[in-house]
Amino acid sequence: MNSWAVKKSDGIGSRPWFPYVVPFAVFIIFTGIGQYLPEKAHCIYSLKTVTVGLLLYLFRDSFRHDFAGSLNPDVLAESVAAGLIVLAVWILSDDFLPTLGTPSGFTPGGFGLSKGHEMLDTAFRVLGAAVVVPVMEELFWRSFLMRYLIDVDFKSVPIGTFTWFSFLGVAVVFGLEHYRVAQGIFAGVVYGLLVIRRKNLMGATVAHSVTNLGLGIYVLATGSWDFW
Numbered sequence: 001m002n003s004w005a006v007k008k009s010d011g012i013g014s015r016p017w018f019p020y021v022v023p024f025a026v027f028i029i030f031t032g033i034g035q036y037l038p039e040k041a042h043c044i045y046s047l048k049t050v051t052v053g054l055l056l057y058l059f060r061d062s063f064r065h066d067f068a069g070s071l072n073p074d075v076l077a078e079s080v081a082a083g084l085i086v087l088a089v090w091i092l093s094d095d096f097l098p099t100l101g102t103p104s105g106f107t108p109g110g111f112g113l114s115k116g117h118e119m120l121d122t123a124f125r126v127l128g129a130a131v132v133v134p135v136m137e138e139l140f141w142r143s144f145l146m147r148y149l150i151d152v153d154f155k156s157v158p159i160g161t162f163t164w165f166s167f168l169g170v171a172v173v174f175g176l177e178h179y180r181v182a183q184g185i186f187a188g189v190v191y192g193l194l195v196i197r198r199k200n201l202m203g204a205t206v207a208h209s210v211t212n213l214g215l216g217i218y219v220l221a222t223g224s225w226d227f228w
Contacts, residue, residue: 016155019059020144023052023136035104042111042121049128052136066143066159069200079203082190083210090183090211091218091227097182104179106228125228126216134208137174141188142195142204146170160199167192187211 175185
């Protein structure tokens with residue numbers, strides 16, 4: 001092993017939070033830039049998806065074990081059902097649950113682009129929401145933060161360890177990250193319960209992906225762009 005590889009490994013080893021926090025932080029930074037430059041939001045989202053996806057790939061060995069566990073039919077069925085329940089609540093309760101701030105929205109046809117470019121931007125939006133975001137957020141919220149709130153040496157805490165403070169704290173803060181805050185808290189509770197039940201991130205990540213993919217399909221089918 002060369003000296004650069006050793007230094008790289010030692011650096012990550014002394015900062016175990018790094019692979020969990022950095023992709024999330026980069027995502028938030030790009031999101032903020034997109035809000036300040038709304039006319040470039042489509043480009044920024046695509047760049048955000050690629051950048052965060054690349055970071056997750058580069059750090060994959062640091063959290064591969066977090067997803068340990070087979071995705072057998074029972075786990076898959078449970079995860080898909082949970083994702084669909086969150087999706088139904090997210091959409092059907094939109095008219096009467098409280099919200100926080102203003103919806104960002106994302107309308108592919110609102111940037112004056114060619115049809116081909118619109119389709120590409122839409123593909124990145126769906127890919128980011130259904131693949132990159134679930135992995136990134138489950139790593140940050142329910143692997144890192146839910147354990148960090150139990151012990152700052154979070155790696156010493158098994159995934160899925162339950163305390164009321166860590167479970168509800170993460171669910172609430174996860175909800176506050178979203179415009180639809182109540183639905184977000186509900187989603188945080190459901191995904192958190194899956195992690196506690198299965199002791200890994202696989203089920204929660206699949207459920208999160210099902211919710212986001214289903215929401216993307218709903219948005220494209222109905223034109224309800226404010227959900228994006």
